[in-house]
Amino acid sequence: MNYQALSTEESNPKSEFLDQMPALEIATLMNTLDATVIEAVRQALPQIAGTAEEAARRIAAGGRLFYVGAGTSGRLGVLDASECPPTFGVSPETVVGIMAGGNAALRNAAEGAEDDAAMGEEDLRSHMLCSRDIVVAISASGSAQYCIGALQYAAAVGAFPVAMCCNSGALLSNYARIAIEMPTGAEVLSGSTRLKAGTATKLALNMVSTAAMVRLGKAYGNLMVDVQPSNAKLRNRAHRIVMKACKITEPEAKALLQAAGGNPKRAIVMKLAGTNAGAAEQALEQAGGFVRTAIKKIKEEDSANG
Structure with a gap:
């Protein structure tokens, strides 16, 4: 060489x-x-x-x-x-x-x-x-x-x-x-x-x-929705991600995250699609982890069901 x-x-x-x-x-x-x-x-x-x-x-x-x-x-x-x-x-x-x-x-x-x-x-x-x-x-x-x-x-x-x-x-x-x-x-x-x-x-x-x-669906907009909130900084980031995505207050974001088991992606789908944690998780799995696709799917199903 x-x-x-x-x-x-x-x-x-x-x-x-x-x-x-x-x-x-x-x-x-x-x-x-x-x-x-x-x-x-x-x-x-x-x-x-x-x-x-x-x-x-x-x-x-x-x-x-x-x-x-x-x-x-x-x-x-x-x-x-x-x-x-x-x-x-x-x-x-x-x-x-x-x-x-x-x-x-x-x-x-x-x-x-x-x-x-x-x-x-x-x-x-x-x-x-x-x-x-x-x-x-x-x-x-x-x-x-x-x-x-x-x-x-x-x-x-x-x-x-x-x-x-x-x-x-x-x-x-x-x-x-x-x-x-x-x-x-x-x-x-x-x-x-x-x-x-x-x-x-x-x-x-x-x-x-x-x-x-x-x-692979690891972002919603430019938000890090699959972040693992394993320390104080990342927990705060998860709160801010949910606040921004859902246009809600910090107390609302904290409550929503708690209901979502600490998962920002699941919390966003719950809020924006108006559904519960189980339905949000199922929609995310069917959507390959893409938040927009999961929200669209739930809304289309709700519309079809009247």
Whole structure:
């Protein structure tokens, strides 16, 4: 592998005298360079959207979304996966982040793990990867053998392989059905892809998981209706979600949530469709979790019944 040919490994002429700059000048330069990340992500939006649609389709059919990666890329995948249960109310097994070198590598770098293609396969094999699943392999350089091994195995079992990289024409893209390539270029600190490349990766992962979950009915308008109110902040958020969706006061929202078993989505359907918790839950199940569809269904049935 000719690493010198990778744009992420190049030296940035704008930071040639980085070691002589005061902190404010360094921060200003980094902020200026970070602005270019938005365009790098923008030109990959069709591929990001395609990945989100495929993930939603497969999750709806009982599949799972896997993120696999090493170093910063792997940590960002685990971060995005870990946020999905509290944000969208999905099982921890629905979106799974796998880090090269295991959970210990989240805190203590195990950079050599990215060179082990067999480990990429074995980690997915241990999760019983199947044809219903989708695998997003994340590698800033696009050269991590761990990710290549993961995508080769994904393809072999019929899962949907996706590459996410920060170089154009990345090696990893050759093993994917969708290649998300966001060429972020040379870093302010040469080769430190936790910087611009990491920012681009975080933005893209935000889009993949959020768009997929919205497509699965996890939002009503822009409200996080499947939030799990497991602490004071989230309970307050649940109150405000129900207040806004139903245009009611906070005491009314609290009472409605209590009647709905603490479930914001169920509470909204109860109020807006004028029904009880059991009927709201049944309508949501029949509507695949989509609030608007559930409300419409109940109202149509009520109208038909006179």
